[in-house]
Every structure is written in structure tokens, then in C-alpha cells.
Amino acid sequence: MNFKDNKAIYLQIADRIGDQILSGSLTPDGKVPSVRELAAEIEVNANTVARTYDHLQQNGIIYTKRGLGYFVSPDAEEKIVASRREQLMRGEMDYFLGQLKAVGITPTELQQLYSDYLAK
Amino acid sequence: MFTINHLSFSYNKRNGDLFHDFSLELNAGNVYGLLGKNGAGKSTLIYLMTGLLAPQAGEVLMDSENVRHRLPKTMSDIFLVPEEFDMPRLTLKKYVSVNAPFYPRFSMEDMERYLEIFEMGGMMDVKLHALSMGQRKKVFMAFAFATNTRALIMDEPTNGLDIPSKSQFRKLVTTGMSDDKLMLISTHQVRDISDILDHVVIIDQSHVLLNTGMADVTSRIAFRPLREGDQPIFVLQSPFGPLGAVPARDGEETKVDLEMLFNATLQNPAAINQLFTTSK
Secondary structure (H helix, E strand, O other): OOOOOOOOHHHHHHHHHHHHHHHOOOOOOOEOOOHHHHHHHHOOOHHHHHHHHHHHHHOOOEEEEOOOEEEEOOOHHHHHHHHHHHHHHHHHHHHHHHHHHHOOOOHHHHHHHHHHHHHO | OEEEEEEEEOOOHHHOOOEEEEEEEEOOOOEEEEEOOOOOOHHHHHHHHOOOOOOOEEEEEEOOEEHHHOOHHHHOOEEEEOOOOOOOOOEHHHHHHHHHHHOOOOOHHHHHHHHHHOOOOOOOOOEHHHOOHHHHHHHHHHHHHHOOOOEEEEEOOOOOOOHHHHHHHHHHHHHHOOOOOEEEEEOOOHHHHHHHOOEEEEEEOOEEEEEEEHHHHHHHEEEEEOOOOOOOOEEEEEOOEEEEEEEOOOOOOOOOOHHHHHHHHHHOHHHHHHHHHOOO
16 A cells, blocks of 8 residues: 555555445445454554554444454444545645635636536 | 663674663564664674674563573574575475474464465475575565564565565565564665554664654654744755654644654754653
8 A cells, every 4th residue: 555645644544444435345334354454455564553443433433343343333434424524625625725716717617617527 | 572681792892882781672562663874783783682692791681581591492482584694405395394393383374375475385396596585585584474483583674675575575574463473673774664663763872762653753743844833853855845854733643754753863862852752
């Protein structure tokens, strides 16, 4: 797995698991790979992956069944969408809007672009 | 698992001590990265830890046994992969049958699995001296991991490995690691191993400049472009503006840049020390 430089690895792994839940390759109440399995697969220290799972558990994305491992929460998808929406609005959107302003794209143009994108 | 107590060592009295009153504790369940400049004493420390060199003062204990006594129970639980080594003129199968009996927890199944990871499956009948340098290293490392010793110590393990095998090496570590084991990787190739470490130890002869968990680094230092109000510990000029290692602010967490951490520690040990000794 390739990591970006700007974000702690355990959070990048959490994002990846979020992607898999959103794309449906991990399903509600479906089993998440064990810490060691995932660590070996993505070649990352097991304690880093354990930290990812702690983080996801705290956020209600996954839950644990004693002795059986981790599973996807039934409402994981809504929670991920909500938190990504918030992240987007707070961070990336701000940068993006700044760029639009810098090159002089008007609200009308933006609206047209987004409508066209959604229609694709 | 390892307790290094007040160790002093020199190769040659006239040149002074390489280690003087050096102490360090290493615990099971961790993958340690041992970093230091050329001549900082990394390899020497490894030979002292594996009982190959005798300290002039102090001791290295593994589970409270002095490694220098080289007791069978100690030696059968430590495996050293040195930077350079010779392989005998044997087939791999013969090599394993001669050497595996020294390691009670050796597993043939693991050996095959690790060879497979290195894309060297089905090579048990190959003659070791017919292999290339990199292939020998892979075979030797597959054997090292398959011994399942609790301590596995590697000196520059990724040197001489081609590009795909560096990733395979990381897979070997993350597959072979378990809570009762300790792995110590001494290296200059920090990019090869950054993501697989639990803990980083930076030494400079008698001094342990930094000995800390990677999670601790993440929470204390941010590695990123500098912003107004930062008080950087280390600054690196780049074409896109200055980057630096700065005390983490407002709960920010970035990916650890081991190279920058290493340079920051060597350049400004006092600031690093202060940052890691204040409680959070």
C-alpha cells in the first residue's frame, strides 16, 4: 500500500477501510480482516493497524465480538459519509474554492460544471 | 527481553571507548529500528547483543541470562542476520537439515511460506553457491524467520535486495512478527522499513539519542511544510518552500518521516530530548 506523506498512516488505513465499506466490498456485519492479516497484506506494523481499528471502533464504524474479531457496524456507511462530508467541507473544499476564485470561475459556471458532472 | 547494563566496549584501547556506560532496554512484541550514522556503533552493538563480542564492562542480558555465556537456551532463541555472510557449498535442503536442529521452534512450513513470499518457492534442491548475492540473502532470511527464535536481529537486511524484494521483506516482517517476538533492524535504508517499525532507537556511540514508539513520534512531531507560528526543530529547504519537523499542534498527526526525524535528532538532540521527555 502506498501512503501519502501528509496524514498519519493509521488514519490512511482507516480511510481505505472506509472506501471498502462504501464500495460494498466490506458489508454491514461482515468480518473485517484480523489485525495481523491486514498488517501482512499492506506491509504495515501490526500495532499501527491495531490503532486504526481502535480509531474505527471509537467512531462506531466497526465493532468487536469477543474472541471472534472485528465486524462492520450496521450503520457504518452513514457514519463514514457524515464524517467525510464534514472533512470535505472543512478542509479540501476550502482549498478548492480558493483555487476557483484564483482563476475566476463564477458560481454560475461552477453550478453548470457540477450539473454536467452529475449528469455523466 | 534484552537489558543492556552500563556497557563499555572498545576495539582498541588507544582509540578510546566506542561504548561507555551504555544502557538500553528492549522489549518483546516490538519491531525496533536501530539508526545511527556510520561508525555510531550499530553493528558493534548487535554483536554485543548476540554474544559475539565481549564487553570490557557491563553486560547484555536476554531474559536475565548474560548473552556472553552463550548458553544453548539463549543461542537457540536468538538469530542474527549479519550484513554479509558466506553460504556453504550445500543444497538448501541440506543446509536446513544441518542448521535447523539448533532451533527447536524451526518450522519447515514457515520456511516454505517465506520462500514463497520472496518468490523463491520450490528451490530446496538448489545449490546455495549457485545463487546470486540477493538470492542468498533471501534464502538466508527465509531460514532466519523460519527458526522462530524470539529475538531476530538483522543488520542492513535490505542491502542488496532488488526493488520488489524490499516490499517482500516488509511482508516477511509483518507476517513473521508476533507478541512474544522481538525484531531489531539496523539500517540506513529508512524508507524501506519506516512503516513496519513499532519503535525507533537512534544511537551515537555512548548515547541513546532517541528511544521512542512510532505512535509517540506521531503524536509529538509533525512533518510538513512550515506554517506561521511554528517553532521547528529541523528545517529542510525544498523547491516548494521550507519543510520541517515541528512540535505537533492542535492534535495534528502526520506520517512519520524517519529520515527527517533522524536528521533532527542528530542536529538538535537537546530539543528532541526535551520534546520526548515532557509528559503529554
